[in-house]
Structure formats: C-alpha cells, structure tokens
Amino acid sequence: DDEGFSGLVIHMAIVGIEWKEEGDHVVATVGAGESWDDLVATAVAKNYSGIENLSSIPGTVGASAVQNIGAYGVEARELITMVEAYDAKNNILKILTNEECVFGYRESVFKTNQDLVVTQVQFRLEKEYVPKQAYKDIALYIEENGVVTLSLQEMRQAVMAIRAKKFPDLSQCGTAGSFFKNPIVSKGVGEKFLAQYPDAPHYDAENGKTKLSAAWIIDHVLEMKGVREGSVGTWSAQALVVVNYDDATSAQVKKFVKKISDASFEKIHITLEPEVVFVVT
Known part of the structure; x- marks a missing residue:
C-alpha cells in the first residue's frame, strides 16, 4: 500500500x-x-x-x-x-x-x-x-x-x-520476480487453447489437468511483453516479470497487472492469478 x-x-x-x-x-x-x-x-x-x-x-x-x-x-x-x-x-x-x-x-x-x-x-x-x-x-x-x-x-x-x-538487476529496478502463476486448467480448456495456439508450451498437471505458460500467454497472445505504462511494465526479456522502473505507486502496479489479467480473460477466458502476495493493513 x-x-x-x-x-x-x-x-x-x-x-x-x-x-x-x-x-x-x-x-x-x-x-x-x-x-x-x-x-x-x-x-x-x-x-x-x-x-x-x-x-x-x-x-x-x-x-x-x-x-x-x-x-x-x-x-x-x-x-x-x-x-x-x-x-x-x-x-x-x-x-x-x-x-x-x-x-x-x-x-x-x-x-x-x-x-x-x-x-x-x-x-x-x-x-x-x-x-x-x-x-x-x-x-x-x-x-x-x-x-x-x-x-x-x-x-x-x-x-x-x-x-x-x-531477470532484471535488482539493484537497478524493483521487481517481485515472476508476478503471475502459470494457469492450471481443465483438460477441455487446455485442448481448446492449444487448438487455437498449437505452439504454446504446456505440461501435464495433477488430476488430468494442463499447466500453461503465463509468460507465453502474456508475450504471444496478449503481446504485452516489454510493455510499459509510466514507471511500471513487463520486463523486455521475460514477460512474466513486472518491473517498477522508477517511482510507480502500488495503485499503478495493481492497475497495470489487472489490465493484463483482464485482457487474458477477455481474449482466451483464462484467468492469470498473481503469484505475488499483496500485504494490506
């Protein structure tokens, strides 16, 4: 906060x-x-x-x-x-x-x-x-x-x-590392996604589910790798990393990552959940 x-x-x-x-x-x-x-x-x-x-x-x-x-x-x-x-x-x-x-x-x-x-x-x-x-x-x-x-x-x-x-040099800019979890989806959702994006990396997960790559989705589906809005953005070498380049506020970071998550759900109906834990008073 x-x-x-x-x-x-x-x-x-x-x-x-x-x-x-x-x-x-x-x-x-x-x-x-x-x-x-x-x-x-x-x-x-x-x-x-x-x-x-x-x-x-x-x-x-x-x-x-x-x-x-x-x-x-x-x-x-x-x-x-x-x-x-x-x-x-x-x-x-x-x-x-x-x-x-x-x-x-x-x-x-x-x-x-x-x-x-x-x-x-x-x-x-x-x-x-x-x-x-x-x-x-x-x-x-x-x-x-x-x-x-x-x-x-x-x-x-x-x-x-x-x-x-x-990954960025932590002495040069702020980041919490990988911001989103890789989405784990049902077999049906996975098959539908892979039919549309056959080159997407994917892995078998527990209970017959499929793990997809959040970084690949942000990069190749949303085309938001290296995108910057003010002082916050995704890292140019790794789409999964959200970076505070200068003096971004908590509100700006939250707004930016919500934009990514919303775009994912709107385009492919897959929610990108944050791996980062938000600490609130």
Missing part, C-alpha cells in the same frame, strides 16, 4: 545449517533466515544434489517452504521432509511433515494459515547426482554450448546464466 504498513514487521534471522549423511542421501536442517541461494551454493560445493536447478532465486530458506518455490523442473516440496514453525496463536513450536505442509503449486499451509511462522526447514539431498535437464531453457543452453550432460556445478552455472539473461 502506498500509505505504508501499519503493523509490526519481524525480519526472520534464524540461521545455521546442519548436515547429516544418511546412507545415499544427506539431510540438511536449515534456519529459516538463511539465504536460499547461499544454501544452494553450499550444497553444490559439497557435491550434494537436488536443489541446483533452484539456483539464483532470491529470498530466504523459510520463504522456499511458504511459497513452494520452483524453477526449471524442480519444486521445493520434492525435497522438503520437515518444517518447524512457530504457532503464534497458540504460542508453541510445531513440527510439520511434508504432507502436513499441504504443498501445491506456489502454495502451502503457511500461506493459508498465517499464524504459522517458519523457523526451520529440513531437506533431503542426494549424494548421487542425476541431472534434470529436460526443461526447455536448460535443453537450449546445452545445445548452444555443445555439451551432452551438465555436471552438478555446470548445472548451477547454467541456471545462473539463464536467469541473469531473463
């Missing part, structure tokens, strides 16, 4: 990483205030695999569980085994299993129950590296660089290079 936030903001600063080898895998128990990418860098340096495709995502380890972050074919929920959270309503610490976290696409119980404050996250990583390189951007990187299989360290470097080309 342009008027600021009238409330208490607590910065999570619990840090520390405990590594425990268990047979062919490794358990990492991590403080919620740790930098996410520092965790990835450390794991890769130790030759522990699983989270390398999630390199260069800004934010904390705690946020990875809240948001169920994902990129390049990997989601945090695939690796999280346990989350410790403080229940502010009942003043107790809780241990939640992966199932109890109710992970979904960019969703978790921590988004629906905001009395739960993540304090620690536990991940299961692997000693044996199995590359996940089928994702389009990674496959293209491999082709362009003339390699067959990326090593663990090369995979991290590849993801970092791909993201550097797609």
Whole structure:
C-alpha cells in the first residue's frame, strides 16, 4: 500500500545449517533466515544434489517452504521432509511433515494459515547426482554450448546464466520476480487453447489437468511483453516479470497487472492469478 504498513514487521534471522549423511542421501536442517541461494551454493560445493536447478532465486530458506518455490523442473516440496514453525496463536513450536505442509503449486499451509511462522526447514539431498535437464531453457543452453550432460556445478552455472539473461538487476529496478502463476486448467480448456495456439508450451498437471505458460500467454497472445505504462511494465526479456522502473505507486502496479489479467480473460477466458502476495493493513 502506498500509505505504508501499519503493523509490526519481524525480519526472520534464524540461521545455521546442519548436515547429516544418511546412507545415499544427506539431510540438511536449515534456519529459516538463511539465504536460499547461499544454501544452494553450499550444497553444490559439497557435491550434494537436488536443489541446483533452484539456483539464483532470491529470498530466504523459510520463504522456499511458504511459497513452494520452483524453477526449471524442480519444486521445493520434492525435497522438503520437515518444517518447524512457530504457532503464534497458540504460542508453541510445531513440527510439520511434508504432507502436513499441504504443498501445491506456489502454495502451502503457511500461506493459508498465517499464524504459522517458519523457523526451520529440513531437506533431503542426494549424494548421487542425476541431472534434470529436460526443461526447455536448460535443453537450449546445452545445445548452444555443445555439451551432452551438465555436471552438478555446470548445472548451477547454467541456471545462473539463464536467469541473469531473463531477470532484471535488482539493484537497478524493483521487481517481485515472476508476478503471475502459470494457469492450471481443465483438460477441455487446455485442448481448446492449444487448438487455437498449437505452439504454446504446456505440461501435464495433477488430476488430468494442463499447466500453461503465463509468460507465453502474456508475450504471444496478449503481446504485452516489454510493455510499459509510466514507471511500471513487463520486463523486455521475460514477460512474466513486472518491473517498477522508477517511482510507480502500488495503485499503478495493481492497475497495470489487472489490465493484463483482464485482457487474458477477455481474449482466451483464462484467468492469470498473481503469484505475488499483496500485504494490506
């Protein structure tokens, strides 16, 4: 809100990483205030695999569980085994299993129950590296660089290079990253969309549904990639990213993203929902 936030903001600063080898895998128990990418860098340096495709995502380890972050074919929920959270309503610490976290696409119980404050996250990583390189951007990187299989360290470097080309420099302009969720639609809606746009990327989702690319829709259907209105706009290299170029207000950002969402529904009857959470007083 342009008027600021009238409330208490607590910065999570619990840090520390405990590594425990268990047979062919490794358990990492991590403080919620740790930098996410520092965790990835450390794991890769130790030759522990699983989270390398999630390199260069800004934010904390705690946020990875809240948001169920994902990129390049990997989601945090695939690796999280346990989350410790403080229940502010009942003043107790809780241990939640992966199932109890109710992970979904960019969703978790921590988004629906905001009395739960993540304090620690536990991940299961692997000693044996199995590359996940089928994702389009990674496959293209491999082709362009003339390699067959990326090593663990090369995979991290590849993801970092791909993201550097797609996302703005946070020191130069403001952004919350990917603004919209990829829409998950029924099989029928998906088939109708693909009949009209056969080149659109799409993926199988749970319960027979289809996941579409919000970035592709904004770029190729709405033709709004790189569009700027005043100080707010979509990033020229990645349509999914909404950028505050200078001094855009909250109201201007909300108006701009509503215009995108409305245009999508009007043209293809598919709603683009924000991945970004709006904090209101």
